[in-house]
Amino acid sequence: MSATAGAGLSAWRFVTTFGVVSLLADVVYEGARSITGPLLASLGATAVVVGVVTGVGEAAALLLRIVSGPLADRTGRFWTWTIVGYALTVVSVPLLGVVGVLWAAAALIIAERVGKAVRSPAKDTLLSHATAVTGRGRGFAVHEAMDQIGAVAGPLAVAAMLVVFGGDFGPTFALLVIPGVGVLGLLAWLRSRVPEPSRYEVAERPPPGPGTPPSVLRSLPRPFWTYAGFSAVTMAGFTTFGVLSFHQVQRGLVPVAAVPLIYAAAMVADALAALATGWIYDRRGAVVLAALPVLAALVPVFAFSAHLAPVIVGALVWGAAVGVQESTLRAVVADLVEPGRRATAYGVYAAALGAAAAGGGALTGYLYERSVPLLIGVVIGVQALALAALPLVRRQALSSSARPEPRR
Numbered sequence: 001m002s003a004t005a006g007a008g009l010s011a012w013r014f015v016t017t018f019g020v021v022s023l024l025a026d027v028v029y030e031g032a033r034s035i036t037g038p039l040l041a042s043l044g045a046t047a048v049v050v051g052v053v054t055g056v057g058e059a060a061a062l063l064l065r066i067v068s069g070p071l072a073d074r075t076g077r078f079w080t081w082t083i084v085g086y087a088l089t090v091v092s093v094p095l096l097g098v099v100g101v102l103w104a105a106a107a108l109i110i111a112e113r114v115g116k117a118v119r120s121p122a123k124d125t126l127l128s129h130a131t132a133v134t135g136r137g138r139g140f141a142v143h144e145a146m147d148q149i150g151a152v153a154g155p156l157a158v159a160a161m162l163v164v165f166g167g168d169f170g171p172t173f174a175l176l177v178i179p180g181v182g183v184l185g186l187l188a189w190l191r192s193r194v195p196e197p198s199r200y201e202v203a204e205r206p207p208p209g210p211g212t213p214p215s216v217l218r219s220l221p222r223p224f225w226t227y228a229g230f231s232a233v234t235m236a237g238f239t240t241f242g243v244l245s246f247h248q249v250q251r252g253l254v255p256v257a258a259v260p261l262i263y264a265a266a267m268v269a270d271a272l273a274a275l276a277t278g279w280i281y282d283r284r285g286a287v288v289l290a291a292l293p294v295l296a297a298l299v300p301v302f303a304f305s306a307h308l309a310p311v312i313v314g315a316l317v318w319g320a321a322v323g324v325q326e327s328t329l330r331a332v333v334a335d336l337v338e339p340g341r342r343a344t345a346y347g348v349y350a351a352a353l354g355a356a357a358a359g360g361g362a363l364t365g366y367l368y369e370r371s372v373p374l375l376i377g378v379v380i381g382v383q384a385l386a387l388a389a390l391p392l393v394r395r396q397a398l399s400s401s402a403r404p405e406p407r408r
Contacts (some may be wrong), residue, residue, distance in 0.1 A: 009193050011133035011200050018127060019146030021186050025086055026147055027179040029112055032093045034263035035162075037245035038256040039169060043102040046244050054242030055361015061113035061120070062354025069121035069347015078122040079191045085119020086187060088112075088289045090180030097173030109129045121346035128334040128342055132201040136331040141278025145329035148271035150179075155267070157258030160255045194253060203340055211331070220345055223396035224336045228352040230289070230386055230393045231329060235356035237382030238296050239364045241266070244303050244315060247368070253308050262312060266319030273323030281328050286394040288328060290387065295321035297383035300376045304368065364382030 009017065072081045092112040099105050131139030150258075152177075161172040245259045254262065280288040295317055303314025330346075330382050337345040366374035 011130040011139075014190075014194055014197065014200070015127065015134060015139050015143055016146065017186070017190055017318065018123075019143045021086075021183055021190065022143065022147035023150035023153075024179040024182045024186065025089060026150030027154040028090050028093050028176045029116075029154075029268065030151040030263070031158040031176055031260070032096060032112070032173065032297065033241065034155035034158055034260040035169075035245070037242045038249050039096065039258055040102065040105060040109075040242075041246060041249065043100075044107055045102060047243065047250070047369050048362075049102075049106075050242045050392075051240065051248045051361050051363075051365015051368070053109055053242040055358050055365070057110045057113040058240065058361060059354040059358030060110050060351040061116040062357055064114060064351075065119035065121050065347035065349075065354070066351035067347065068118050069350070070344045072122040072125065072347075074342040078197075079128050079195070081122035082119045082126065083184070083187050083191070083366070085115045085117070085123070086183050088115030088118060090115075090183055091181070094173050094177050096258065097170040108359070110318070116242060119349070120350065121343040124195045124330055124334075124346045125339075125343040126284040129197040129199075129201040131334065133332070135282045136334055137278035137281035137328060139278075140331040140334075141274045141327045144274035144278075144323065145271040147326070148267045148274070148323070151267035151270065153262040154179075155264040159260035159264075160264045162260070167256060172245065176336070183190070198339065220262070220348065221336060221342050224345060224349070226396045227332060227336060227393050228349050230389050231349070232352040232356040233386040234292050234296055235325075235353045236360045236363075237379045237386075238321070238360050239299050239303065239318065239379065240357075240361045241315075241318060243361070243365050243368055244299075244318060246310075247304055248311060251306065253306075253311055262315045265312070266315045266322075269319035270323035270326070273320035274327035277324050277328040278331065280375050281331055286332065286390075289324075289332070289393065290390055292321060292324045292329075293383035293386040293390075295324065296386075297380045300372075300379050304375065359365045365378075 030130075036054060037050050040053060045053070068081060072078055075081075089112050092108050092115065096105055096108050099108060108386075119314060127140065128136075128179055133139075134142075150358060159170055161175060162168075165171045241263065245263070248254050248259055248262065249256055273295075277288045277291060299318045299321065300315055301314070302310040302317060304313070305311050333349050334342060364379070367378060
C-alpha cells in the first residue's frame with residue numbers, strides 16, 4: 001500500500017500523530033482525574049458521593065456514545081465530532097479550579113466526560129481505518145501507549161504544581177489550558193493532512209455493501225452483542241480511581257500531592273499492558289481478554305489495604321486493567337463490525353459499558369463504606385461470571401467474518 005494512501009500521511013504516522021493529540025489531551029484530563037477524589041473531598045464529598053460522581057462521569061463518557069456514534073455514522077462528519085468533543089474537555093477542566101462548590105465541580109467533571117462521549121466513536125473509527133494497515137491490536141496499543149505518556153505526564157505536572165502552589169487547586173487547573181490549546185491546534189493540522197482516513201482501509205478491504213439497516217439492533221452482528229455483554233459484566237465489578245484515591249487520602253496513607261504520583265505509576269502500567277495485550281491479540285486472538293476480569297478482581301484485594309505498599313500494587317493493577325480496556329477491547333470491536341457501522345458499534349458498545357460503570361462506581365463506593373471484605377467478595381464474584389462467559393465470546397469472535405486470522 002502507498003505510504004500516503006491518498007491521504008498525505010502513512011497509516012503509522014497517522015496513528016502516532018493521533019497519539020500525540022491524545023497525549024496532550026491526557027495531560028489535561030488525566031491530570032485533573034488524578035485528584036478528582038481529593039478535590040471533591042475538599043468540597044465536602046463523602047465516599048458515596050465520590051463514587052457516584054465518578055461513576056456517573058464514566059457512564060456519561062460511555063452511555064452518550066449511543067447517540068454520538070450513530071450520528072457520526074449517519075453524518076459522516078467524523079472529524080467534526082472528534083474536534084468538538086476534545087474542545088469540550090479542554091474547556092471544562094480548567095474551570096474546576098475556580099468553581100468552589102461541590103455541585104458545580106461535579107457538573108464539570110461530568111461535562112469533561114461528556115466531551116469524551118462526543119468524540120470517542122468518531123475518533124476510534126478514524127483510527128480503525130489506519131489500524132487495518134498497521135494491525136488492529138498493535139495500532140490501538142501504540143496509540144494507547146502514547147496516550148498514556150500524557151496520562152503519566154499530566155498527574156506528575158499536577159503533583160508538582162500542587163507543591164508549588166501550596167495545594168491550591170485554582171492555578172493548578174488553570175495551567176492545563178496550555179496543553180489544551182495544543183490539542184486543538186494539532187487536530188486542525190491532522191485534519192488538513194488526512195481529511196478522509198477511510199481511504200486507508202479501502203485499500204485493505206472492499207467497502208461494505210450499500211444500505212445500512214435503520215435499526216441498530218438489526219445492523220450489528222450477534223458476536224458483537226455477546227462481546228458487549230462480556231465487557232459490561234467486567235465493568236460492573238470495576239472500581240474507579242476516584243474511590244481508590246479517596247481511600248488513599250482519607251486513611252492517611254498519602255498526602256493529596258502524592259495521589260497524582262500513584263496515578264502516574266498506574267498509567268505506566270496501563271501503557272505496558274496495552275502494548276502487551278495488543279501484541280498478543282494480533283497473534284492469538286480473543287484469548288487475551290481473560291486478563292481483564294483477572295486484573296479487575298485483584299484491584300480491591302490490594303487497593304483497599306490499610307498499608308501503603310499493597311495500595312500502590314492495587315493502583316498498578318487497576319492501571320493494567322484500564323490499559324486492556326482502552327486498547328485491546330477497542331481493537332476487538334473494529335474486527336467484529338464492518339467500517340460503515342463501526343461508529344454506531346462503538347457507541348452502542350460504550351453505552352453497555354457505561355450502564356455497567358454507573359452501577360459499578362456507585363456499588364463500590366457504597367460497599368467501601370459498609371465493608372471492604374464484602375466489596376472484595378462481590379467484585380471477585382462479578383469477575384468470575386465474566387471469566388466463565390469468555391469461551392462463548394472467543395467462539396463467536398473467531399466465527400465472525402470481520403475478524404482476520406490471528407498472525408503467528
